[in-house]
Amino acid sequence: MVENPYTQQRLERLAYRFPDGLTWHENWQRLALMGFRGAIVGTRGSGKSTLLREIHRRCRKQALDSTLIGPLDTLSDDPISEPAHCLAKDESTGLRTLLLNVPRPCRRGQRAGFDRRHQRRSIRQQLEMLDRHTILLIDGLERLSWLEQQWLVRRTASPTRCAGTVVTVHRFAMRFGISVWIKTTPTRALLDELLSDLGRSADRSLAKQRWQETPMNIRDVFRKLHDDWFNISHQRSIQS
Numbered sequence: 001m002v003e004n005p006y007t008q009q010r011l012e013r014l015a016y017r018f019p020d021g022l023t024w025h026e027n028w029q030r031l032a033l034m035g036f037r038g039a040i041v042g043t044r045g046s047g048k049s050t051l052l053r054e055i056h057r058r059c060r061k062q063a064l065d066s067t068l069i070g071p072l073d074t075l076s077d078d079p080i081s082e083p084a085h086c087l088a089k090d091e092s093t094g095l096r097t098l099l100l101n102v103p104r105p106c107r108r109g110q111r112a113g114f115d116r117r118h119q120r121r122s123i124r125q126q127l128e129m130l131d132r133h134t135i136l137l138i139d140g141l142e143r144l145s146w147l148e149q150q151w152l153v154r155r156t157a158s159p160t161r162c163a164g165t166v167v168t169v170h171r172f173a174m175r176f177g178i179s180v181w182i183k184t185t186p187t188r189a190l191l192d193e194l195l196s197d198l199g200r201s202a203d204r205s206l207a208k209q210r211w212q213e214t215p216m217n218i219r220d221v222f223r224k225l226h227d228d229w230f231n232i233s234h235q236r237s238i239q240s
Contacts, residue, residue, distance in 0.1 A: 002233070005200055006226035014197055016047065016054040019185040024058065031181055036135050036164020037157075038181025041172045045219030046184040048168035052137045055166070056099050095133055095163055100126050102140035119144075123152070130156065135164040142169055153177055186218045194218070200225075 003010075018027055031038050040048045103119050130136060136156050141149055156162040157177065165178065172180055188211055195201055206228060207221060214220040 004226060004229050004233075005198055006222050006229055010198065011222055012050075012053065014050075014194055016051050017190060017193065019183065019190075027182065031164075031166070034179055034181060036166070037178050038166050039172055039178045040166065040168045040182045040184060041170070041180055042168075042184030043170060043186070043216050045214070045217030045221075046186045047218065048184050049139050051182065051184065052099060052139050052166070052168060055137060056097055059097050095135060097135045097137055098126070098129055099137040100139070102138065102143045120148070127155070130162050132160050133163055135166065136162050138165065138167040141167045142171075186216050191218055191221060 018024070020027070022030075040051055042048050100123065103122055127136075138152070141152070144152065153165065153167070154177070156165045166181065167178060188208070191207055191211060192201075192204055195204055195207060203225060207225060210221045210224045210228075213224070
């Protein structure tokens with residue numbers, strides 16, 4: 001059977017496009033001028049988590065010492081069950097990145113997920129790997145309470161504890177003590193470009209329909225296209 005073109009593995013290989021039109025090098029230099037302390041701000045499904053994963057992947061390719069904690073799922077908000085580790089070394093910079101995905105706590109009445117105590121313990125254990133040579137990447141800062149956000153950001157503010165902090169948030173607030181680095185802006189034009197990269201330009205009409213159902217959320221569009229492809233393939237197999 002032909003592989004679904006919208007699998008998570010294929011989508012993760014798509015290159016991230018900065019909305020400001022600048023190159024990776026230019027935006028990375030801008031982040032360096034900010035002391036490697038910045039916020040990636042955008043709506044759900046706009047590419048915030050994808051950008052963090054891309055930073056991690058590029059750091060590894062450039063031989064930066066990178067540690068991945070918690071497999072970041074760019075297509076899912078589900079909580080992470082167990083942390084996973086991946087290490088690479090860069091002798092030229094001495095820096096490394098620590099990617100922390102904040103587990104989503106379970107809500108009242110839900111069985112799946114993390115309780116607050118488990119969530120806090122998981123984060124503290126991961127932060128033990130921080131040092132002054134590490135840039136901390138935090139995905140899902142808003143899953144924490146206001147006081148927990150303050151604790152986490154302030155804990156990593158000192159250059160003796162952390163080389164920098166990059167967070168993803170839906171709405172920017174100055175209380176984080178971190179300036180905006182990137183505002184992710186999903187558009188129809190961006191969706192068409194990503195379809196071209198996947199070799200699925202023929203699906204633009206269907207993608208347009210899905211975009212109208214979930215505007216400004218490219219992640220959900222790809223989820224629906226994944227299901228559409230599966231359903232169409234299943235029907236064809238039955239007919240044949």
